[in-house]
Amino acid sequence: MTRRIALSVLALVVALLVLAVVPLGISMTDRESDSFREQTAATARTVAAAAEEHLSDNHPDTEAAEQLAATAARGDCAQVYDAHGALVLTTPCRAALPPAAVSQVLATGQQLSVQGGGRLTLALPVGDTLPPSGALVYSRSTEDLTDRLVTIWTWLGLCGFGALAAAVLVAVRLARWVGRPLADLDSAAARLGEGDLAARAAVPQGPPEVRRLAATFNAMATRTENLVHGHRAVIADVSHQLRTPLTALRLRLDLLSAEAQDDTAQELAGAQHEVARLSRLVDGLLAVARAENSVPRPGPVRVDEVVADRIDAWQPVAEERGVRLTARGATDLTAQLAAGDLEQVLDNLLANALEAVPDGGRVELVTGREPQVREVLLSVVDDGPGMDEAARAGAFRRFDTGRPSGTGLGLAIVHRLVTANGGQVALEPTPGGGLTARIRLPAGPAATRSPRRERRSARPEPADGRRTPPPA
Known part of the structure; x- marks a missing residue:
């Protein structure tokens, strides 16, 4: 501008x-x-x-x-x-x-x-x-x-160039006077859109209209920050307060089910199932609150190493369910995102895929890069039942799930973490049947290979709170 x-x-x-x-x-x-x-x-x-x-x-x-x-x-x-x-x-x-x-x-x-x-x-x-x-x-x-004519045109030219030089100075100062406050306001709006709720526009100079716009933006940002923090605090507090009575309720049901018989045992088993589902929902709400309350600090992350870690961690679960879990694609990939976010994203996507794929199916992680736009590509491909177009359109909304056992929070957390780091995530049908979660992440600088982290052998637990069966 x-x-x-x-x-x-x-x-x-x-x-x-x-x-x-x-x-x-x-x-x-x-x-x-x-x-x-x-x-x-x-x-x-x-x-x-x-x-x-x-x-x-x-x-x-x-x-x-x-x-x-x-x-x-x-x-x-x-x-x-x-x-x-x-x-x-x-x-x-x-x-x-x-x-x-x-x-x-x-x-x-x-x-x-x-x-x-x-x-x-x-x-x-x-x-x-x-x-x-x-x-x-x-x-x-x-x-x-x-x-005489040469002298006249020379003086006219010098006067014209002098006036043009003065006009350049005035135009540049005028443009900076008008454009710099707008650039600061645009930068503040971008930071606010990326999740930095403390972003404010400092516009001490500039046209009165721009200063009024900056003041209006700051008031809006303050109100938005208060509303979001209040919303997150309510979700976190309610979820945290619910965990204690749910734990006590689960223990009481376990004690009762140990002595119950026949119909009573079946009813207690159903109640235990609902309590477990409610516990997963509470854990998922806590995970959502944590994801939304964090402002990512991107850094270089080795994508191929994280993929190998999560493959090793989820392999026992896949083998128990009779699912073939593999990875292929480019190596030496580095993405720019916050530490731990990619692991959480893959845990949620793999948990969904392994739960959806029937026995004998397959789940594959495919990595690649697009040098022209400096992006790292990561896809989780399965051959399960997939989703129709309407289900894919609403899959990233909270509590939108097509399975009675799910909470509908895992993909919402995936979308939040990926977009907060400047990436994109989309769900597409897999050719031949199934679902493909395709992720695009900003490419980071090349990094040297680091040792395998200890979390490779850790028991995977998705961010929405659903615990997978223990390794066989």
Whole structure:
């Protein structure tokens, strides 16, 4: 925006300068040219008057000779012709004019003017009678006129460039005065959109409208921060407070189910199942609150190492369920995201995939890169029942699940973590049947291979609180 404002102001100033300087230069050029012609004609008439006394009144040619000598001293040329076209007097230099021009002046009594070759040449009659008593050819160099015109255009050009330089300074300062507060406001809005609820726009300078806009934005950001923090606090507090009574309820049901028989045992088993489902929901709400309350601090993460870690951690679960869990794709991949977020994303996606895929199915992690846009690609591909288009459209919303055993929070947490780190996640149908979760993450700088982390052997637990069966 700063550049557009500066260029717009400069274009306006250039247009004004062109409209003002060029017509002024043309007007001054015409005035100087007319003045030069008038001066030349006046000098020529003075010489013609002296020649008339010699040609018409038969006076000696002394005065006419003196005028021609003065003409020659000025660097001009002049020739005096009598009524028959014979040359009477001349300066050492001769004016370049065809003889027919002298005959025309003697016949018509009209003045002729020819300019070219760096000289202005006039042919005018001597005397006021018709036919005239003679003709005078007067030639003057236009070098002085050219020098004056060059001086005029040089000064006009310098003034124009000076005005343009001043306009550049004014345009740049004006553009910065208007554009810098807007850039600060845009930066604050971007930080707020990325999850930094403490982002505020500091606009101490700039147009009053921009300062009012910044104040309105700050008020909106403050209210949004209060609302979000209040919402997160309520979810976290409620979820935390529910865990204790749920644990106590589960223990009581376990004690009762140990002594119950037949129908009572079945009812207690159903109650235990619902309590377990409610516990998973509470754990998922806590995970959502933690994910939304954190502001990621991106750093380089080795994607291939994290994938290998999660494959090793989930392999016992996959084998217990009869599912083939593999990984393939590019190696030496580094993404830019917060530490621990990629593990949490993969745990949720693998938990969903392993739960959806039937016995004998497969789940595959595929890695790749797109150098043109500096992105790392990561896909979790399964051959399960998949989702229809409507289910995929709402899969990232909270509590939107198509399975009675799920909480509908796992994919919501995945979406939050990926987008908070500047990435994208989408669900697509797998060719031949199934579901593919495709993730795009910003590529990070190349990193050296680090040792396998101890969490590779850790028991996986998705962020939504669903615990997987223990390894067989």
